[in-house]
Amino acid sequence: MVRKWILNALYAVIFEHAYSNLYLKQNLHQVKEKDRKLATQIFYGTLQNYRYCEAIWKQHANTKQKVPLKIKILLTMSVYQMLFLKKVPSYAIIDEAVEIAKQTKVHTAGFVNAILRKVEKDPSLPEQDPQHSLALRYSLPDWLIKMWIHQYGEQKTEEIAKASNASLPLSIRRNLIDTSEDEIRSLSVMELLQDPIYLYSGGAIYENPYYSQGKISIQDAGAYEIVRFLDPQKEERILDTCAAPGTKTMAIAERIEGIGEITALDLHAHRVQLIENDIERLHLHNVIAQQQDASDLEGFGLYDRVLCDVPCSGYGTLSRKPDIKLEMKPEDMDSLIPLQYKILEEGAKHVKYDGILVYSTCTLNKKENEKQIERFLKAHNDFEKVDEKTLFPTSIHNGFYMAKLKRKEDVHEKHL
């Protein structure tokens, strides 16, 4: 029964903290091929709309009644289907939910039936304060909406919130070294966004021989903008300080057609392994992966370009990683700021005269973005800002912030 499988998958993500994309990658094969698309849609759709769907059934429940965790998820995923899957009639969704409740906690079947019948009759939420209702509509926490309104204004916040809930298409990057545009076009599953980025609609990408042969890689179109922004050139020495899983590293290597030298670092050994796997899959010989804390780069030399794609709160990637929405807490929001700044300062020491330093995040929080750069520039008058961009999320790509700094004085002896 596909819906029972989805219930267990959601339980693993919500209460056992499995990563949604990894869980699907490892377990979706248990679902019959014909049901995989639907299973994926209900799984991600429920995660994305969790707060909203939960609020809808909860208004019909007695607040004193103790509801088992799995039954809460069952109700929430059923409400998601009733509201968002127009092709499946409500009675079929309710019947199946009652059947699953009987198999899971038999005494809850009547409760599940009663609540879902009430939702069927009245699926709306009462009038709320506008900020709270915006947060609920897009299943985001109230404090995040408040912060975005404060930092980006009301209209932008509505756009960000909407995009954070979109079902993004999968996009891929053509390998610029050995895969021509014609070869990519011959695959009818590709639609051009901006070469080398294409939309992919060909189903399980990991099973596509183009993927295993290293001709294509998964790449968010917004993330690739950071690579264009870094603008790596052939024969340069490039340092990527927070590189795993290596998507941008590989895109840089392909952009310079394997001519030049890239050092890719990451703090965690298991994540360095991910970079190494891609070096092998893409047959790249000019990338060195190394486990290293980027807040201490003593002994590293000077580079033409340094990319600090720092760890961040990830609020630009909520549509592709809806699990973040379930776990985000206001106290976590700014916790990475000191580490980000340390990585930026350390990376800066290894930029050669006239060289380029790019600082980037996949979040929308000015304290992790613009404010970091303002503070850095005040403390380092040997750098100047040459460009800065916030790429807001859309229904095609994630959201990012990027700043490009140039070293303008030859003061390395002072630093190294």
Ligand SMILES: C[S@@+](CC[C@H](N)C(=O)[O-])C[C@H]1O[C@@H](n2cnc3c(N)ncnc32)[C@H](O)[C@@H]1O
């Ligand atoms: C935003 S992700 C990088 C994504 C990567 N650039 C890409 O495009 O695939 C941030 C990375 O920083 C790594 N990280 C966290 N703290 C670090 C540190 N002190 N030094 C180096 N890497 C660190 C994390 O393990 C994570 O892989």
